[in-house]
Every structure is written in structure tokens, then in C-alpha cells.
Amino acid sequence: MNKENVTIKDIARELEISPSTVSRALKDHPDISPETKKLVNNLADKWNYRPNPIALSLKGGTSRTIGIVVPEIVHYFFSSVISGIEDYANENDYNVMICQSNEDYEKEVNSIQTLVNSRVDGILISISKLTRNMEHFHQLKSRNIPLVFFDRISSEVESDRVVVDDAEGAYMATKHLILEGRKRIVHLSGPPNLVISKDRIDGYIRALNEFQCSVAEENIVKCDQIQEAEWIVPSLMKRSPPPDAFFCVNDFTAAQTLNLVKRLGFRVPEDVAIVGFTNGQLSMLTDPGLSTVDQHGYDMGREAARLLLERIKDRNRPYQNRVIKTELVVRGSSSKEL
Numbered sequence: 624m625n626k627e628n629v630t631i632k633d634i635a636r637e638l639e640i641s642p643s644t645v646s647r648a649l650k651d652h653p654d655i656s657p658e659t660k661k662l663v664n665n666l667a668d669k670w671n672y673r674p675n676p677i678a679l680s681l682k683g684g685t686s687r688t689i690g691i692v693v694p695e696i697v698h699y700f701f702s703s704v705i706s707g708i709e710d711y712a713n714e715n716d717y718n719v720m721i722c723q724s725n726e727d728y729e730k731e732v733n734s735i736q737t738l739v740n741s742r743v744d745g746i747l748i749s750i751s752k753l754t755r756n757m758e759h760f761h762q763l764k765s766r767n768i769p770l771v772f773f774d775r776i777s778s779e780v781e782s783d784r785v786v787v788d789d790a791e792g793a794y795m796a797t798k799h800l801i802l803e804g805r806k807r808i809v810h811l812s813g814p815p816n817l818v819i820s821k822d823r824i825d826g827y828i829r830a831l832n833e834f835q836c837s838v839a840e841e842n843i844v845k846c847d848q849i850q851e852a853e854w855i856v857p858s859l860m861k862r863s864p865p866p867d868a869f870f871c872v873n874d875f876t877a878a879q880t881l882n883l884v885k886r887l888g889f890r891v892p893e894d895v896a897i898v899g900f901t902n903g904q905l906s907m908l909t910d911p912g913l914s915t916v917d918q919h920g921y922d923m924g925r926e927a928a929r930l931l932l933e934r935i936k937d938r939n940r941p942y943q944n945r946v947i948k949t950e951l952v953v954r955g956s957s958s959k960e961l
Contacts, residue, residue, distance in 0.1 A: 699903030707924020792949030793826025911955025
């Protein structure tokens with residue numbers, strides 16, 4: 624006889640013993656006879672009994688599970704972060720539940736509620752592009768649910784955070800383009816409400832100022848999606864003179880910019896140099912290879928998980944802000960020597 628969703632009560636009813644006896648037998652309690660333990664375990668195996676994790680968390684006060692909310696799982700950076708989180712969590716006997724917001728505020732809120740309902744011990748999140756109301760995070764804090772932000776953070780909510788040095792990464796990318804002799808560098812930026820977008824703009828401007836290059840407002844253009852690049856990049860290349868370099872907020876936008884510039888008849892990097900931000904697998908598949916800033920997503924994931932597990936153990940320790948160093952990776956899209 625096979626059963627689905629078998630409970631301790633089902634086993635107890637079949638063996639005509641109490642549910643408490645079944646529970647203790649499954650836990651190998653010394654008060655239960657070997658014969659009863661054998662009967663209970665044999666039937667549990669036959670019926671494919673599995674403990675209900677939510678019920679266990681209600682009883683034990685912990686689920687040994689943490690939740691993650693990312694904007695997009697398909698994004699190489701976020702999948703790298705998830706790998707780091709999972710590895711660290713599993714090494715410490717924690718399981719992981721993953722949700723994605725698809726860059727949608729309402730879905731982000733619903734994902735948080737789903738994780739709370741599943742009684743996770745804590746939540747790691749990188750906020751969506753559309754998130755401006757932080758009430759759902761304040762509610763988590765009011766319920767004393769451990770929370771760690773990574774990459775895309777909220778400056779309005781006190782919490783542990785793990786970020787990359789976005790400003791320094793942008794500074795290095797822009798400085799590299801300047802040293803390559805570029806004069807008209809356009810920054811294709813992210814949504815202005817995100818801290819990472821502001822930090823990357825700051826790094827871009829710092830490099831321009833350091834080398835006495837003019838900072839023109841029209842050279843900072845919100846464009847962080849392939850679809851946006853389709854019409855924005857061709858319009859920018861109609862300028863007289865056109866841009867001779869692009870520093871892009873992510874590799875997807877940078878790769879599409881590279882394709883569009885070449886399609887318009889410009890040479891890369893001779894006429895136009897391009898640098899992205901991520902250093903995912905895509906950066907090695909373009910022609911020429913894409914120069915980019917490595918965010919070290921796996922390291923960020925491990926550090927975020929470490930902070931969350933520390934917070935679960937000690938709810939009263941001071942909040943920590945960890946910064947992962949970035950690294951400029953130069954390939955053929957920005958250097959004539961490669």
C-alpha cells in the first residue's frame with residue numbers, strides 16, 4: 624500500500640499505537656522498544672513518510688532554511704551569488720528556498736510573504752528595479768526576522784549588507800577608457816533609484832574629474848536593458864562627433880551596444896571602445912571579447928550567507944556592511960593591443 628502525504632497519525636492508526644510513540648520511535652528514543660521502532664520505521668519506509676518541515680519548525684522554533692529573493696535567476700551575476708549562498712548554507716546544515724521578483728515590486732512583496740509563510744529563519748534579498756516602497760522590509764524587522772541585503776540594497780532600512788565596490792569599479796573602467804585615449808565617454812546607467820546606479824555614476828564622474836575631462840549630463844543615459852539599447856545606442860551614434868567609448872552598467876547592455884555599434888559600421892575598439900560590468904560568461908563570447916568589471920558574485924553570496932547565519936544566531940549584534948572589491952578585466956572591446 625502506497626500513500627501520499629503520510630502523517631505520523633496515519634502510521635499510528637495503522638499500527639494501533641499513539642502518535643507520540645511513533646514520533647519517539649522515528650527519533651530512536653531509548654524508551655521505545657526495538658520491536659516497535661522496527662515496525663514504525665518499516666511502515667514509514669513503505670509509505671515513503673517524510674517529516675513536514677513547517678510542522679517541525681513550529682515545534683522546534685527553527686526550520687534550518689533561509690530564503691533568497693533575486694531580481695532574475697537567469698542573470699549570470701545572480702546565479703553566481705546563489706551558488707555562493709547555497710554552498711555556505713549547505714556547509715552549515717541549512718537549506719535554501721529561492722524566489723525571483725522578475726524586477727517587479729508586487730512580486731517581490733509576494734515572494735517575501737511566501738518565505739515568511741514557509742517559516743524561513745532569515746531572508747537574503749537584492750531589490751528589484753521598481754522597488755521604492757520599503758514597508759515590507761520594515762515589517763520583517765518589526766517581526767525580528769533576520770534580513771541581509773546584497774548588491775542592490777535599501778539605504779532606508781537598517782540591516783546587514785554586502786555590496787561590491789561599485790564606485791571603484793566604475794572609476795577603474797572609466798579611467799581605463801581615458802588612458803586608452805577616449806574623449807567622449809558615454810555612461811549607460813541603471814535606474815536612478817538604485818544605490819548601485821548612483822555609485823557607478825559617482826565613479827564615472829570621479830575618473831573624468833581626475834583627468835580634467837568635461838562631465839556632460841547628456842553623456843549619462845539611463846539604459847540598462849537590451850531592448851533600450853536597441854534604440855538608444857543608434858541615436859547616440861548619430862551625434863557629431865559620435866561617442867568614442869561606452870561604459871555600460873551591465874554586460875548585457877554592453878554586449879548589445881557592441882553588436883549595434885558594429886552593425887552601424889563602426890569598428891570596435893578602433894572607433895568605439897566598450898566596457899561592461901559583471902564579467903559573466905557572455906563577456907567571453909562577444910567578438911571582440913568584452914572588457915568588464917568583475918563583481919565576484921560567488922564571494923558576495925558566501926559573505927551574505929555568513930552574515931545571515933550570524934544574525935540568526937545573534938539578533939542583537941551591530942549591523943555589518945561588507946564591501947567586495949571589484950576587478951577590471953581588459954579584453955579586446957576596449958584595447959587595441961588585445
